[in-house]
Amino acid sequence: MNRIAGRAGITMLIAVVLLIGFAFFLGEYFMQADEWAVFPGSPHVYNGSNIGCGVTTDRDGVLLLDLSGDRTYSADALLRKATVHWVGDRRGSVSAPALSHYAAEFAGYNVLSGLYSYGGTGGTAKLTLSAKVQAAAQEAMKKYRGTVAVYNYKTGELLCAVTTPNYDPDNPPQIDESNPGEYEGLYVNRFTQSLYIPGSIFKIVTLAAALEKLPDAEQMSFRCEGSYTIGGDAITCESVHGKQSLKEAFCNSCNCAFAQLVEMLGKENLQRYVEQFGVIEQVRFDGITTAAGKFEGGTASNYHAAWSGIGQYTDQINPCGFLRFVGAVAAGGKGVDPYLVDSITVDGIKTYDAKTVKGDRILSESTAQILGSYMRNNVQTKYGDKNFPGLHVCAKTGTGEVGGGKKPNAMLAGFVEDEQYPYAFVVAVEDGGYGAKVCIPIISRVLAACKESV
Ligand SMILES: [Zn+2]
Numbered sequence: 302m303n304r305i306a307g308r309a310g311i312t313m314l315i316a317v318v319l320l321i322g323f324a325f326f327l328g329e330y331f332m333q334a335d336e337w338a339v340f341p342g343s344p345h346v347y348n349g350s351n352i353g354c355g356v357t358t359d360r361d362g363v364l365l366l367d368l369s370g371d372r373t374y375s376a377d378a379l380l381r382k383a384t385v386h387w388v389g390d391r392r393g394s395v396s397a398p399a400l401s402h403y404a405a406e407f408a409g410y411n412v413l414s415g416l417y418s419y420g421g422t423g424g425t426a427k428l429t430l431s432a433k434v435q436a437a438a439q440e441a442m443k444k445y446r447g448t449v450a451v452y453n454y455k456t457g458e459l460l461c462a463v464t465t466p467n468y469d470p471d472n473p474p475q476i477d478e479s480n481p482g483e484y485e486g487l488y489v490n491r492f493t494q495s496l497y498i499p500g501s502i503f504k505i506v507t508l509a510a511a512l513e514k515l516p517d518a519e520q521m522s523f524r525c526e527g528s529y530t531i532g533g534d535a536i537t538c539e540s541v542h543g544k545q546s547l548k549e550a551f552c553n554s555c556n557c558a559f560a561q562l563v564e565m566l567g568k569e570n571l572q573r574y575v576e577q578f579g580v581i582e583q584v585r586f587d588g589i590t591t592a593a594g595k596f597e598g599g600t601a602s603n604y605h606a607a608w609s610g611i612g613q614y615t616d617q618i619n620p621c622g623f624l625r626f627v628g629a630v631a632a633g634g635k636g637v638d639p640y641l642v643d644s645i646t647v648d649g650i651k652t653y654d655a656k657t658v659k660g661d662r663i664l665s666e667s668t669a670q671i672l673g674s675y676m677r678n679n680v681q682t683k684y685g686d687k688n689f690p691g692l693h694v695c696a697k698t699g700t701g702e703v704g705g706g707k708k709p710n711a712m713l714a715g716f717v718e719d720e721q722y723p724y725a726f727v728v729a730v731e732d733g734g735y736g737a738k739v740c741i742p743i744i745s746r747v748l749a750a751c752k753e754s755v
Contacts, residue, residue, distance in 0.1 A: 354423030355407045357388055357400060359432040360458070360643060361754075368423065374470055380432055382467045383439035386490040387430065387641065390470040395488050399641045400426060402588025409647030424647035429458035429640060429655075437750035438463040441743040447710075447730040448491040448620050449743055451751055454628035454716060454725040457586075457637040457657050460751055464491040493584075493591045496617040497729045500699030500736065501554045502714045503612025505630070505672065508551055510574035511562045512668040519671065523550045523558035534604045536560040536611070551675050552683055554698075560607035563598070568606035572599025578663045580618065580626045586640045586658070594618045612699055620727045623714055625660070628725040630676075631695075631716035634669040635662045676715055684737055688745040692752065693718040696744075698736030708732040713740035717748065724751055 357366040365380070366388040367373040374381045374388075389397030400407070407424050438449050442465045450462040466487050468474050476484045489495060511518045525542035528535040542555045550558035563571055575581060581594030595617040598609025608614040621639065629636025638658040645653040676695035680686060684696060696715025703709055711733030716725040726744055733739040 399587035406652040498701035500701035502699035529557035563610035
């Protein structure tokens with residue numbers, strides 16, 4: 302009797318273990334089946350290291366890449382170059398992380414029926430990019446290394462993000478000892494992965510902190526004699542700006558005035574605001590994580606802290622991260638995250654539909670409004686409204702001194718103040734020289750294309 306009871310007990314135990322195992326498998330299946338189905342070794346989904354099924358188009362349905370047969374790119378060489386850093390190449394030298402991120406949606410994977418489009422052609426991914434704007438940006442940037450990007454600060458749609466140098470995936474360059482440096486950083490998506498010394502575009506950040514922390518900042522006046530001494534070392538300006546209001550000091554991009562602002566703010570407070578504004582934070586969208594920026598002014602000497610508030614010292618920004626910050630200023634202090642993939646459709650069924658991801662409030666509405674009016678003043682009195690016909694542009698240029706005898710980086714950030722064209726933008730040109738001279742013509746051309754394409 303005891304033996305039978307013992308055996309029954311063991312049988313029960315085995316049955317329970319089996320049931321637990323089965324439940325665990327079912328749970329795992331429903332949670333992770335889409336990942337298993339599209340594991341990177343799957344020939345149905347991947348082609349080399351890049352996704353190998355489906356069609357990718359721009360926001361208007363213009364073909365960028367067709368994987369239903371061979372890997373067929375756009376017939377337009379300019380567009381192939383302009384988008385290679387988003388759709389990837391044949392060799393996998395340039396990956397397409399945003400497309401790979403949606404491999405399951407692309408393949409039309411369904412948890413109950415298996416691969417919905419198994420053996421078929423895969424889905425169609427519509428990107429937020431505009432082919433027309435990408436082509437205009439490619440033309441404007443072709444002489445330079447760097448990046449230009451525009452996004453809708455109300456929805457998060459990336460209308461344009463070009464990174465140069467780039468190349469035609471149908472005609473890849475031969476890189477060898479004969480052309481050292483020519484293709485340096487060719488495979489890097491500078492918009493998401495590069496870091497730049499911001500120079501004076503960082504004054505938007507320091508000004509925002511001052512407006513938040515110092516109640517009478519707008520009424521202050523600043524004297525510039527061409528240099529300002531902190532702890533025995535001189536902060537210098539390129540000219541003597543004389544007596545200025547805060548608005549004038551921002552427009553003159555006066556280093557002496559901004560050094561005084563950092564002193565009044567306190568370096569620890571500046572550090573706190575830089576973090577609160579998310580300027581150096583990584584941005585995550587469509588499976589992409591951008592490079593993190595750097596700001597160390599809070600723990601530096603007073604002299605170095607002043608330079609950090611001017612966008613020098615050890616400051617580094619990622620173009621995408623800075624774009625999101627400027628977008629938040631444009632949107633009244635509360636921004637949205639950028640995104641690249643608008644939707645994916647398989648056999649008429651939407652397997653993915655992007656949603657706007659709203660961020661937290663990073664600065665007050667009144668600070669955002671004042672910043673906007675100061676940036677607007679920069680364009681009206683300095684950069685020239687004539688460069689932006691029919692658009693109310695607000696902007697700040699920068700010249701990031703990189704040292705080592707190299708020409709500085711030319712930088713620009715800003716936005717369009719218009720219900721119809723709610724676009725924020727960032728431009729970075731390596732060894733470009735003066736920000737205003739190089740970046741204004743680039744963004745002028747790109748914004749004109751944006752205006753035409755909507
Ligand atoms: Zn000055």
